[in-house]
Amino acid sequence: MTTAVETATDVQPFRVEIPEEKIDDLRRRIAATRWPTKELVADRSQGVQLDALQALARYWATDYDWRTVEAELNALPQFTTEIDGVRVHFIHVRSPHADALPLIMTHGWPGSVIELLETVDPLTDPTAHGGRAEDAFHLVLPSLPGYGLSGEPLEVGWDLGRTAQAWAELMRRLGYTRYVAQGGDVGAGVTDAMGRQAPEGLIAIHTNLLVPALNGPMPTHTDEERAAAVQIATFQQSGNGYFVEMATRPQTIGYALLDSPVALAAWMIDHDTDSYIKIARAFVDGKPAGNLTRDHILDNITLCWLNGTGVSAARSYWEAYGADAPAAGRQPLPPPTIPFGFTTFPGEIWRTPRSWVEASYPNIAYFNEVDKGGHFAAWEEPQLFASEMRSAFRSLRDEGRSS
């Protein structure tokens, strides 16, 4: 294994080490939770249900062990490097296969690098996971500014575009001159921005959330298109309070997210109906969907709690979508001309039709609709997700060889 980390700007190895007192304090706070009464409905229509959250809290305080995921993180090569004034944390796993294609994958909200951990092996070591050596990736998994183990921005202006620029700089520092990028949720926003900025070396992007569909109306000529438009409208009318609050008042909700573990957990599992139902079932019935297990869900929430990033992560919505942010009203750059790949996962907030992808990006290199997985595609179905990465980027890899 060679190391590409030899650049002028300092890249330092990093390990997660959380003091025991912080974990004790977390347990104490969970035990001291003051609970509201039960919701008045038998479904999710008033939000996170009391039974689900109490089951989560019980498991969190008694059975959950943070040290397991801490060891998992520390078993991977982690680094930090300061970019544009923010300390960026990232995992960097090089494949044993020399010809591996460098891939930078960006998590979203309410996620972190935790949601991507199970894709590391299939992507970097495909021969051990039903793939071929030609499918290998060198993998870079950064923590968004203000999320997880990255530092939080100390000034306004860290919108999706600025993060995209930082990622290009990160890949340059790592010595990668030809690479691809991928993301879902906020990570899709960053990846879309990278595609538009087209930094040197970025040869293609893939997303599993269609960013332009959030920014304006899409065609509604076919049944499939109309169904997707209805799904977006439903989300906006009945499930996007978190989005509005974080886009307009991140500081206000920040107080509770920093002060109450159960508040943070409720806020984080209330993302979309599909993932909520899967996560609630994992805690209430012990029946997880794929890899969305109780422990994995709590790994992600605990990481956010221990690093106190509830407020800084919320601010990223203000930057991206807030009317008072510097980026507000700014016209997006023209769509990327580099090859674009997209995978529709059936449980995503809306089921993206191929026609919408074609309406959004001029250079479609790959489109596929798979049969399982939802908003947290990489987290829930890491093997399927990895196989999508292989298929999506295969043609580019061949071009790379022949050039």
Added chain:
Amino acid sequence: MSVVTETEIRPFNVEIANEQIDDLRRRIAATRWPSRELVDDPSQGVQLATMQALARYWAEDYDFGRLEAKLNALPQFTTEIDGLDIHFIHVKSEHEDALPLIITHGWPGSVVELLEVVGPLTDPTGHGGDADDAFDVVLPSLPGYGFSAEPNEAGWDLGRIAQAWAELMHRLGYSRYVAQGGDQGAGVTDAMGRQAPDGLLGVHFNFLDAAPRELLMAALNLRLAFSDEDRAQFGKFTAILRRGYIAEMGEHPQTIGYPLQDSPLGLAAWMLDHDADSYVKISRAFLDGQPSGNLTRDNVLDNITLYWLTNTAASAARLYWETGRSATAAFKDPPPHVKLPVAFTVFPGEIFQAPRHWVKKAYHNLVYFNEVDKGGHFAAWEEPELFASEMRAAFKSLRHDRRSS
């Protein structure tokens, strides 16, 4: 007291256990704070310096006994209506001809916001008014708020509350009365106006709750002249619909319930972040010790402490969910018009200053309209004397009708 009805009305006293107060103090002291906002104004929400000043005052200087003492100084009762124990303050005037008035608070309020109007309304001669201006005052706590019980089934929307209020006034033996409200209280009072229960003579609002239906429909029909002033106010009005607290409480009140129940500062921040005018005033009270009118640190904390100690933040948030559902239903199936006399006062700091012709559009029988020079969303709380004098002026003509009948 003249309350002789078949359904029981029980005297009520607030009793707060010391352990609850100790626990609250401990939690305030143990607050894990977020980093400071990245802007120098409220554009990212409630500012850290404000919250830290509030927390300091709350934990160190605030007298936790004052809430109990203030409430228990007034005659309080509970009575079961439609399955729920309703808490209310009921102060009868010494003047025999006093006009009964039921005032409904809103969110993030409680009866605490109405306490300082009791004196001027029930005892006008002691507050610069005439005996003819006297009111008997009824101040109920909304279901799920303060010391009222919380609904244990869905369906307690504004209309159902309005029916409960009519029953309450009936039980109190009032056969002729008026009603008033701002914020959600305006919604309840609007519903009372449409239901027009026996005995209700007229209503007064300091918030145009009827705007969502009437105004939007009027705008669609182009029957409403859109002047510059209309456009400015319409912009302020529609901005309400983009507020995070309304979106979250309207969609997922249970989710926001966890933060509000478990973190005193989480609750306080959520309650302070209502509208720009009141936030700036309350923030100044804590940072500079310069309250606007009666919106003092102590009064603001009385209200927050009430929410905390009664564990009602989640049940209070659920009213927005109910309101959202019934507003959607009302769009398809509009309720009857208000035919009763309507009075309206515009306070300059309110979220939007409803032009007279909007109010007239919503309420054809507009008998009183006035714009005053101070006060905001929490009009009764901030300017109790002015608010009381508006009540006197607004209901004067109805009082005369009453005498001649």
